[in-house]
Every structure is written in structure tokens, then in C-alpha cells.
Amino acid sequence: MSDIDLRRADRLNVAVTRETFVSHAIQDVFDFVAAEDVLPKILTGYGMVPGVASTSDVSGPWDLPGSHRVVHMADGSTVNEGVTHYDRPSYFAYRVSNPSFALKHLMTEAIGQFWFEPSNGVTKVKWTYTFRAKNRLTKVPLTLFVKSQWKGYMDVCLANVIEHFSTSPTAAPAHVPGKNGGTGDLTDR
Numbered sequence: 001m002s003d004i005d006l007r008r009a010d011r012l013n014v015a016v017t018r019e020t021f022v023s024h025a026i027q028d029v030f031d032f033v034a035a036e037d038v039l040p041k042i043l044t045g046y047g048m049v050p051g052v053a054s055t056s057d058v059s060g061p062w063d064l065p066g067s068h069r070v071v072h073m074a075d076g077s078t079v080n081e082g083v084t085h086y087d088r089p090s091y092f093a094y095r096v097s098n099p100s101f102a103l104k105h106l107m108t109e110a111i112g113q114f115w116f117e118p119s120n121g122v123t124k125v126k127w128t129y130t131f132r133a134k135n136r137l138t139k140v141p142l143t144l145f146v147k148s149q150w151k152g153y154m155d156v157c158l159a160n161v162i163e164h165f166s167t168s169p170t171a172a173p174a175h176v177p178g179k180n181g182g183t184g185d186l187t188d189r
Contacts, residue, residue, distance in 0.1 A: 014143050015130040016151050020158045021122045024165040029123040030089035030116045033161060036062035039071060042160040046153040050074040055081075063088070077101035090116055106142040108132045125161065127154060 022029045032038060036058065045051035050073040060067035068082035077100045085093040096110040115126040131146060133139035 012133040012135070012139055013130050014133060014139060014146050015128055016146050016154065017126065017128040018151070018154045018158055019124065019126045020162060021119060021124055022162055022165050023122050026116050026118050026123045027089045029125060029161070029165070030092065030114075032164060033114055033116075033125070034063070034086065034088070034092040036069075041164065042157045043153070044156060044160060045074060046156045047149045049149050049153045050077070071096075073101070075101070084111070085113075092116075103142075103145075106131075106133060106138045106145070108134055125158065127158065129154060 033042075036055070039052040039055060043052040052071055053074045054072045055069045056072065058067065058069040062069075062083060063086045065083050065086055068080060071079045071081050073079070079099040079101075080097050082095050082097075083093075084095050085091055091114065093111065093113045096112065097108070098104070099107070110129060110131045113128045113130075117124045117126075129146075129150065131142055131150075133142045
């Protein structure tokens with residue numbers, strides 16, 4: 001793609017980033033978030049976005065870029081997902097495409113990216129989700145959806161990650177000054 005084509009494509013992106021802190025070791029947080037079986041545990045739904053019920057048709061090990069699967073939502077709809085990057089314990093990325101639900105009219109694909117870094121005895125988790133609108137007209141309703149629904153969906157997911165480690169028997173208490181006792185802050189970036 002030429003630079004002009006890339007700039008045009010970027011104009012169709014709708015992105016949201018959320019950050020939080022998890023009171024646990026970076027390797028454990030990464031392994032939980034990037035696990036093949038994690039989606040029904042953390043993507044439990046929000047507003048108009050259903051939770052994940054299951055996955056199927058996994059093509060290979062989930063720590064191998066190029067592996068893909070079908071994600072089944074609680075409302076019966078599906079979406080394809082594939083690993084694009086797996087750099088334990090600092091970075092995990094995936095591509096989502098072919099939704100069978102209403103978003104198929106608004107988007108061509110979405111890219112999810114997780115960054116993990118140690119921070120004062122806890123793990124900082126940064127998650128960016130970038131939707132690619134089908135065209136300039138569909139970008140408007142897609143942006144409204146992302147701001148009113150998807151952002152909340154991401155917050156619920158990250159809260160579920162925090163909850164998993166707060167109830168884990170090996171969870172270590174942590175304190176990050178100015179960060180709500182060390183866990184639970186969900187911030188816009």
C-alpha cells in the first residue's frame with residue numbers, strides 16, 4: 001500500500017484504549033489474558049454486546065501467530081479471530097473478522113492489542129481495540145457504538161481479569177500510590 005492508501009485506511013479506524021493494574025506477576029496476567037479458553041471467563045457482556053459462550057475450530061496452538069478460531073457469542077452469533085502477535089509476557093495481538101451480527105454492516109475487521117508491563121509490584125495492562133469502518137458513512141454509527149457500548153464491554157472484561165486475580169489463592173496484595181489501592185482503575189488513553 002502507498003502512503004496515501006495507508007492514510008485513507010487510517011481515517012476509517014475507530015479505536016479505544018483502556019488501562020488497568022492487576023495485582024499479580026506479569027507472566028501470570030499475560031498467560032491468563034492470552035489463554036485459549038479465557039474468553040467466556042472475561043467477555044461476559046455489556047449493554048447490547050453479548051458475552052462469549054464458547055470457541056470452536058481452533059486451527060493450532062493459541063500461542064502461535066496464524067492460529068485462528070470461531071468465537072460463539074451468547075446470542076448465537078459468531079466472529080472469526082486469529083492471533084497476529086504473541087510475545088510473552090509483554091504483547092499479544094489478534095484480528096477479528098466476519099461477524100455474523102449487526103457489526104458486519106459497519107466494519108471490515110478489528111485489531112485487538114494487549115501490552116503488559118511491570119509497574120511497582122503489579123502488572124499494568126493496556127488494551128487497544130481498533131475497528132476498521134467499511135467506509136466514511138459507516139464510521140459515524142461505528143464510532144457511536146464504540147463509545148456507548150464497546151468501551152463498557154472492555155471495562156467489564158478488565159474488571160473480570162482483576163476479579164480473577166483478586167480471588168486467586170496466590171494473588172499478592174499490592175499498592176500503587178494514587179491508583180485506588182493498586183488495582184481496579186480503568187482509565188482512558
